[in-house]
Every structure is written in C-alpha cells, then in structure tokens.
Amino acid sequence: MSSVLPDLKRNISLLQATSINMIDMVGIGPFVVMPLVIRLVGSSLFMWAWVFGAVTALIDGMIWSELGAAFPRAGGSYNFLKEAYGDRWGRLMSFLFIWQTLLYAPLVVASGAIGFAQYFGYLVPLTWLEGKLVAGLVVLAVLFLLYRRIEAIGKISVLLWIGVVTILVWIIISGFSHRHLSPTWLSDRGHPLFSIAFSALLGKASVKTIYSYLGYYNVCNLGGEIRNPGRNIPRSIFISIFGICALYICMNLAITGVIPWQEAMHSDYLVSRFIEKLYGTGAADVATMLILWIAFASLFSIILGYSRVPYAAAADGRFFLIFARLHPTKQFPYVSLLFIAGMGFLFSLFFRLSGAINAILAMRILVQFIAQAVGVVRLRRRNGFRHLPFRMWLYPVPVALSVGVWLFVLFSTGWVALFGILLVLIGVLVFYLTRNWWRPGRLSANGA
Numbered sequence: 001m002s003s004v005l006p007d008l009k010r011n012i013s014l015l016q017a018t019s020i021n022m023i024d025m026v027g028i029g030p031f032v033v034m035p036l037v038i039r040l041v042g043s044s045l046f047m048w049a050w051v052f053g054a055v056t057a058l059i060d061g062m063i064w065s066e067l068g069a070a071f072p073r074a075g076g077s078y079n080f081l082k083e084a085y086g087d088r089w090g091r092l093m094s095f096l097f098i099w100q101t102l103l104y105a106p107l108v109v110a111s112g113a114i115g116f117a118q119y120f121g122y123l124v125p126l127t128w129l130e131g132k133l134v135a136g137l138v139v140l141a142v143l144f145l146l147y148r149r150i151e152a153i154g155k156i157s158v159l160l161w162i163g164v165v166t167i168l169v170w171i172i173i174s175g176f177s178h179r180h181l182s183p184t185w186l187s188d189r190g191h192p193l194f195s196i197a198f199s200a201l202l203g204k205a206s207v208k209t210i211y212s213y214l215g216y217y218n219v220c221n222l223g224g225e226i227r228n229p230g231r232n233i234p235r236s237i238f239i240s241i242f243g244i245c246a247l248y249i250c251m252n253l254a255i256t257g258v259i260p261w262q263e264a265m266h267s268d269y270l271v272s273r274f275i276e277k278l279y280g281t282g283a284a285d286v287a288t289m290l291i292l293w294i295a296f297a298s299l300f301s302i303i304l305g306y307s308r309v310p311y312a313a314a315a316d317g318r319f320f321l322i323f324a325r326l327h328p329t330k331q332f333p334y335v336s337l338l339f340i341a342g343m344g345f346l347f348s349l350f351f352r353l354s355g356a357i358n359a360i361l362a363m364r365i366l367v368q369f370i371a372q373a374v375g376v377v378r379l380r381r382r383n384g385f386r387h388l389p390f391r392m393w394l395y396p397v398p399v400a401l402s403v404g405v406w407l408f409v410l411f412s413t414g415w416v417a418l419f420g421i422l423l424v425l426i427g428v429l430v431f432y433l434t435r436n437w438w439r440p441g442r443l444s445a446n447g448a
Contacts, residue, residue: 008074008224008225008326008331008332009225009331010224010225010226010227010229011225011227012222012225012226012227013227013232014227014228014232014235014236015158016155016157016158017219017222017226017232017233017236018161018219018235018236018239018240019157019158019160019161020157020218020219020222020301020304020305021215021216021217021218021219021236021237021239021240021301022161022164022215022240022243022244023157023160023161023164023294023297023298023300023301024214024215024218024298024301024302024305025212025213025214025215025216025240025244025298026164026168026212026244026247026294026297026298027112027115027212027215027294027295027297027298027299027302028112028115028116028118028119028291028294028295028298029112029115029211029212029298030212030248030251031115031119031270031271031291031294032115032118032119032268033208033209033211033212033357034252034255034264034270034271035264035265035266035267035268035270036205036208037049037050037205037208037209038256038261038264038265039265039266040201040204040205040208041201041202041205042201042265043261044183044184044185044256044261045184045185045198046205046252046261047183047185047249047252047253048185048202049202049205049206049208049209050209050248050249050252051249052202052206052209052210053206053209053210053212053213054213054241054245054248054249055405056206056210056213056405056406056409057210057213057214057216057241057245058241058242058245059398059401059402059405060216060217060369060373060402060405060406061216061217061237061238061241062392062393062398063372063373063376063392063398063399063402064216064217064220064237064372065233065234065237065238065390065392066234066376066388066390066391066392067080067084067220067372067375067376067379068080068217068219068220068223068229068233068234068237069229069230069231069233069234069388069389069390070379070388070389070390071083071223072223072224072226072229072230072233073223073224073312074221074222074223074224074225074308074309074311074312074315074333075221075223075224075308075309075311075312075313075316076217076220076221076223076305076308076309076312077097077220077309077368077372078094078097078098078101078309078312078313078316079094079223079312080220080372080375081093081094081096081097081367081371081372081375082094082316083375083379084371084372084374084375084376084378084379085371085375085378086378091318091431091435092428092431093367093371094313094318095318095427095431096367096424096427096428096431097309097367097368098309098310098313098318098319099423099427099430099431100363100364100367100368100423100424100427101306101309101310102310102343103363103423104359104360104363104364105302105306105309105340105343105344106340106343106344106346106347107347107351107359107360107363108214108302108306108344108360109139109299109302109303109306109340109341109343109344109345109347109348110135110344110347110348110351111211111351111357111360112295112298112299112302113135113136113138113139113299113344113345113348114131114135114348114351114352115295116134116135116138116292116295116296116299117131117132117134117135117138118131118268119269119272119288119291119292119295120134120288120292121268121269122269122272122284122288123285123288123289132348132349135348135349136345136348136349138295138296138299139299139303139341139344139345139348140341140345141296142296142299142300142303142341143303143337143338143341145300146300146303146304146307146332146337146341147330147332147334147337156300157297157300157301160293160296160297160300160301161297163290163293163294163297164293164294164297165247166290167287167290167291167293167294168247168251170287170290171251171254171255171271171274171275171287172247172250172251172254173254174254174274174275174278174279175251175253175254175255175257175258175274176250176253176254176257178257178258178278179253179254179257179258180257180258181256181257181258181260182257183256183257183261200412203408203409203411203412204412204414206409206412207357207358207361207409207412207413208357210361210409211357211360211361212248213241213244213245213248214360215240215298215301215302216237216240216241216244217237218301218302218304218305219232219233219236219237219305220233220237221305221306221308221309222304222305222308224308224312225308229389230389230390231389231390233390234389234390255270255271255274258274258277258278259273259274259277269288271287271288271291272284272287272288272291275287303337303340303341303344306340307333307336307337307339307340307341308333308336309336310323310333310336310339310340311323311324311333311335311336314336322335323335323336323339358413358414358416359416359419359420361409361410361413362410362413362416362417362419362420363419363420363423364420365406365407365409365410365420366410366420366421366424367424367427369402369406370402370403370406370407373399373402373403373406374399374403376392376395376399377396377399380395
C-alpha cells in the first residue's frame with residue numbers, strides 16, 4: 001500500500017506541535033465548563049476537579065508519549081492498537097477505534113462549535129436557530145483555513161496559540177491584581193474533603209474538567225508529519241499538560257478571587273462577566289472576542305488532528321481507500337478532512353453541549369484510553385523496552401493508575417456509559433460481519 005500512496009511530509013516543529021496541542025486543549029471548554037463544575041460540586045472544593053483532571057492527563061500523557069514516540073505515524077491510536085494487539089486482535093481493536101472515531105470526532109467538533117455559538121450570544125443575543133447557524137458556519141470557516149499545505153497550517157497554529165495565551169494571561173493577571181476573596185481548598189462547611197459523597201461529586205465534575213484537558217495527545221494523530229518525533233512528541237505532550245494545567249488552575253483562582261463561587265456557578269458567560277465587573281462592557285466585549293478566537297483555534301486543531309485517522313486506516317488497507325487520497329498539489333488527506341468537518345457540521349446542528357461532552361468521554365474510554373494502557377504492557381512484554389525512544393516514568397504505576405482512573409470516570413458519566421459500551425458491542429458485530437472487507441490489500445485491489 002505504501003508503494004502507491006504518497007507519504008506525508010515531516011514539516012511540523014516542536015513549537016508548532018505544542019501549539020497544536022495547546023489550542024486543542026483549551027478551546028471553548030474551560031470557559032463554558034467552569035460554571036458547570038462549580039455547580040456540580042456545590043462548594044469551594046470544585047478546584048479539586050481541575051486538579052484531578054490534570055493528574056489524569058499527566059498519567060495518560062505518559063502512555064501516549066511512549067506509544068507516540070515508538071510509532072510516529074498518522075492516525076495515532078489506530079497504529080498503537082494495531083501494533084499492541086497483534087495480527088488477530090489488532091485488526092479488531094484498530095477497527096473499533098476507527099468505528100468510534102467516525103462518531104466521537106464529529107462530536108468533539110460539534111461541542112466546540114456549540115460552545116462558540118453559546119459565547120457568541122454574549123455579544124449578540126441569538127435565538128436557538130441562529131445559534132445553530134453560527135455553530136455550523138464556524139465549522140465551515142475552519143474547513144476553509146485547513147484546506148491547504150501543512151507548512152502553512154503549522155504557522156497558522158502558532159498565530160492562534162498566541163491568541164490563546166494572551167487571553168488566559170490577561171484573565172489571570174486581572175484576577176490576581178483585583179483579588180479580594182480566598183475560597184478554601186481543604187474543606188467546606190458540610191462538604192468534607194474525604195468522603196464518599198464528595199468522591200461522587202468529584203467524579204461527575206471531573207468528567208467536565210477532563211474534557212477541558214483533552215487534546216494533549218493530538219500531536220500523535222499527526223505523528224507522520226512531526227520532525228524528530230522520538231523527542232518532539234513526548235516533549236510537546238508534557239509541555240502542553242504542565243502549561244495548560246498551570247493556566248487553568250490560575251484562571252480559576254483568579255476568577256473566584258473576584259466573583260464568589262456561589263455567583264459564578266450561575267453565569268453562562270463567566271469570563272465575560274468577570275472582565276465586565278473589572279473593566280466595563282467594552283473590555284468584556286474584547287475578552288469575549290478573544291474567547292471566540294480560542295474556540296476557533298481549538299476547532300482548527302481538532303479537525304486537523306482527527307482528519308488523519310481515517311486516512312491512516314485507509315492507507316493501511318483497513319478502511320475505504322478513498323480516505324487515503326491526498327490532495328494532488330497540497331499533499332494533505334482532503335477526503336478525510338471533508339468527512340470529519342462535514343459530520344461535525346451536521347452534529348453541531350442537532351446536539352446540546354452537556355450531552356456531547358459526556359458522550360465524547362464514554363465512547364473513548366474503553367477502546368482508546370484503557371485499551372492503550374493495556375497495550376503498553378503487551379508491547380513491553382513482547383518487544384522489551386530498551387529500544388524505546390521514550391520510556392514512561394515509574395512503569396507500571398502509570399498504567400495501573402490510568403486504568404483505575406478511566407474506569408472511575410466511565411462510571412461517573414452515568415447512563416451515557418451504557419451508550420459507550422453498546423457502541424463497542426455494535427462495532428464488534430459490524431467487524432465480524434464485514435471483516436472480509438477490511439483485509440489488507442482488498443481495498444487496493446478493488447479500488448475506491
């Protein structure tokens with residue numbers, strides 16, 4: 001298959017890769033999720049949900065770093081699962097990943113577009129229909145920007161990243177310079193830190209914060225386009241996690257140091273209200289436009305990364321060959337890009353934000369996050385570890401912690417977890433009914 005398909009170009013630097021990761025992680029998530037997190041916890045202890053999300057990202061980031069450095073190819077998890085589970089189970093696991101990607105990737109796109117439209121409502125009040133139109137149009141605008149060479153996309157990513165850092169730093173400096181409240185982290189009257197009740201609240205709130213951290217692995221989807229991937233993929237992942245963790249926690253402290261958490265949890269435009277309280281409506285409008293910049297930047301990164309997943313499977317002879325087509329002059333997988341953006345456009349018209357967030361996590365935990373953690377163990381037992389460009393710290397502790405944390409998060413998604421499990425079971429059935437279609441070489445022999 002590789003002999004007839006052109007290769008992707010390794011033109012993305014460490015700075016560009018980190019920028020792509022970070023703009024994917026931030027997006028609209030923390031701005032629309034922050035009031036939800038406070039409301040779910042119902043006390044000043046909501047900060048622990050953000051800490052838990054950061055710890056989850058760090059543990060899981062070690063697994064992604066080891067796998068991404070070892071298998072730096074387009075498609076990320078598709079390749080990891082195929083390599084980890086061998087010829088027999090690898091076909092099933094990689095198929096299940098593509099199967100769920102076709103649903104959750106557009107959901108991720110839709111959630112970002114819906115959040116964009118929600119915050120746009122601060123500037124211009126929107127009806128339900130107008131909000132849906134704004135969400136759809138922003139997806140089409142991102143598609144227009146992505147329809148070009150990867151070198152240009154890398155430069156655009158750095159520009160968008162500068163906007164992301166600008167608004168976050170502005171919020172943090174403003175909050176700490178006007179801070180007059182000091183909510184406690186350790187205990188709140190009627191809400192002890194160590195209790196079963198608090199653990200349940202923490203789980204539900206962490207579903208939202210983890211959603212806001214997702215994206216630290218996006219560079220793995222672009223593994224075939226990263227320079228010096230053995231070093232740059234792990235570096236970009238850890239720089240992204242530590243950087244965004246610091247920014248999120250400081251932002252939460254800054255805002256709740258000015259606006260009481262009891263008031264903050266009822267605001268749909270919390271950051272805009274925060275800036276309005278400090279500097280007036282004009283500054284709040286500017287802040288809102290910068291938040292919309294961040295949301296747009298995140299959609300840019302999300303669609304870019306996920307468009308490489310169907311491409312990777314098709315190029316490997318395990319999916320429809322049409323998805324392996326590269327643009328004849330710009331050398332990017334344009335069919336895959338059009339599919340992910342198109343489905344994201346449709347989903348943005350029909351889904352609500354909160355339901356989309358829970359569904360995104362529930363669908364990914366079993367086949368992607370937990371399966372990859374187990375896959376690292378399988379690969380080390382089969383191939384050893386001395387040849388690995390990056391070896392996770394304290395192995396196998398991060399693997400065990402990762403599996404336990406993801407099971408806890410899956411349980412915390414509630415009934416949506418059943419939907420995720422059902423999707424996996426349907427995927428297994430589809431695989432065995434159509435497995436002859438996915439044999440390597442069959443698609444190339446029959447054509448697109």
